[in-house]
Amino acid sequence: xxxxxxxxxxxxxxxxxxxxxxxxxxxxxxxxxxxxxxxxxxxxxxxxxxxxxxxxxxxxxxxxxxxxxxxxxxxxxxxxxxxxxxxxxxxxxxxxxxxxxxxxxxxxxxxxxxxxxxxxxxxxxxxxxxxxxxxxxxxxxxxxxxxxxxxxxxxxxxxxxxxxxxxxxxxxxxxxxxxxxxxxxxxxxxxxxxxxxxxxxxxxxxxxxxxxxxxxxxxxxxxxxxxxxxxxxxxxxxxxxxxxxxxxxxxxxxxxxxxxxxxxxxxxxxxxxxxxxxxxxxxxxxxxxxxxxxxxxxxxxxxxxxxxxxxxxxxxxxxxxxxxxxxxxxxxxxxxxxxxxxxxxxxxxxxxxxxxxxxxxxxxxxxxxxxxxx
Numbered sequence: 001x002x003x004x005x006x007x008x009x010x011x012x013x014x015x016x017x018x019x020x021x022x023x024x025x026x027x028x029x030x031x032x033x034x035x036x037x038x039x040x041x042x043x044x045x046x047x048x049x050x051x052x053x054x055x056x057x058x059x060x061x062x063x064x065x066x067x068x069x070x071x072x073x074x075x076x077x078x079x080x081x082x083x084x085x086x087x088x089x090x091x092x093x094x095x096x097x098x099x100x101x102x103x104x105x106x107x108x109x110x111x112x113x114x115x116x117x118x119x120x121x122x123x124x125x126x127x128x129x130x131x132x133x134x135x136x137x138x139x140x141x142x143x144x145x146x147x148x149x150x151x152x153x154x155x156x157x158x159x160x161x162x163x164x165x166x167x168x169x170x171x172x173x174x175x176x177x178x179x180x181x182x183x184x185x186x187x188x189x190x191x192x193x194x195x196x197x198x199x200x201x202x203x204x205x206x207x208x209x210x211x212x213x214x215x216x217x218x219x220x221x222x223x224x225x226x227x228x229x230x231x232x233x234x235x236x237x238x239x240x241x242x243x244x245x246x247x248x249x250x251x252x253x254x255x256x257x258x259x260x261x262x263x264x265x266x267x268x269x270x271x272x273x274x275x276x277x278x279x280x281x282x283x284x285x286x287x288x289x290x291x292x293x294x295x296x297x298x299x300x301x302x303x304x305x306x307x308x309x310x311x312x313x314x315x316x317x318x319x320x321x322x323x324x325x326x327x328x329x330x331x332x333x334x335x336x337x338x339x340x341x342x343x344x345x346x347x348x349x350x351x352x353x354x355x356x357x358x359x360x361x362x363x364x365x366x367x368x369x370x371x372x373x374x
Contacts, residue, residue, distance in 0.1 A: 073184035091145030095153035113334030199234025205325035214276030261288025283314035
């Protein structure tokens with residue numbers, strides 16, 4: 001029997017932090033094999049071919065559910081109506097171009113779970129353009145979406161969509177990134193990682209790799225979303241607290257992209273040739289940094305690199321000696337997102353914040369756990 005992650009409602013607003021007290025294994029078996037390109041917007045409906053290939057070898061998410069004080073949301077609080085998920089239409093808005101393995105895995109997991117449950121799914125991809133994502137979601141509503149799952153590109157600027165969805169009593173679940181709005185008023189639940197904690201764990205790994213001394217750089221994620229803000233906050237606070245002799249001497253955005261990460265690292269090497277470590281706020285930027293270091297004639301391990309995500313290429317980078325650690329951020333949201341929607345639409349209470357407990361890859365487990373990466 002699976003434990004229930006949904007608790008009774010308590011008063012007040014969510015703080016965005018959830019204590020990890022109970023673990024729930026939510027599984028979808030399979031590693032993901034999808035093409036990395038995508039059209040301007042994805043085809044409506046679940047693609048059975050893509051979904052099946054997404055369902056092979058998937059390492060399921062583990063969730064840290066709220067404790068007794070965790071805030072919840074019910075359909076009455078939100079103003080939604082009860083409905084049967086199997087007869088509903090779910091709209092999914094992806095934020096970024098699917099050249100990033102995280103986004104490939106995320107979309108595949110949503111499609112696979114919709115197919116598994118026999119739910120009609122409409123999908124759209126914003127191609128990393130926020131204005132397009134807003135119009136995409138409005139189009140999903142116009143096409144008859146009864147429920148929405150949104151992977152936001154930015155945290156701000158969602159007011160037009162929220163007003164339109166609220167007028168039609170459409171429940172919204174956001175995954176991976178938060179939107180700056182009121183839980184259980186503007187949206188139902190956020191499902192994702194504790195990004196501040198990810199930053200702390202990355203800092204711990206960097207301290208261990210460098211011995212807590214030297215100069216390090218941060219390749220920042222894209223501006224305008226809580227992931228970048230929180231991963232930076234957690235990392236810097238932990239470094240300042242535990243390793244005052246480890247100095248952050250360079251910070252620049254790599255926009256969560258490999259090519260940009262490589263360009264920024266090339267600039268870093270020119271300005272700080274003796275840099276001791278690089279914290280990349282996602283794997284793609286970290287792999288770009290590896291490319292830049294190779295191009296500069298650096299040897300594997302000469303500059304310590306710590307990243308966040310858990311892609312196969314980054315984990316292979318540990319095996320090959322170029323990367324010192326990867327903090328996981330699991331993108332396989334399908335089972336948990338649909339479980340949340342199913343409970344909510346049946347009239348149950350769901351947590352406003354459903355926080356995933358992420359694992360990590362190090363030199364000790366990278367080779368043996370490579371199959372769990374995506």
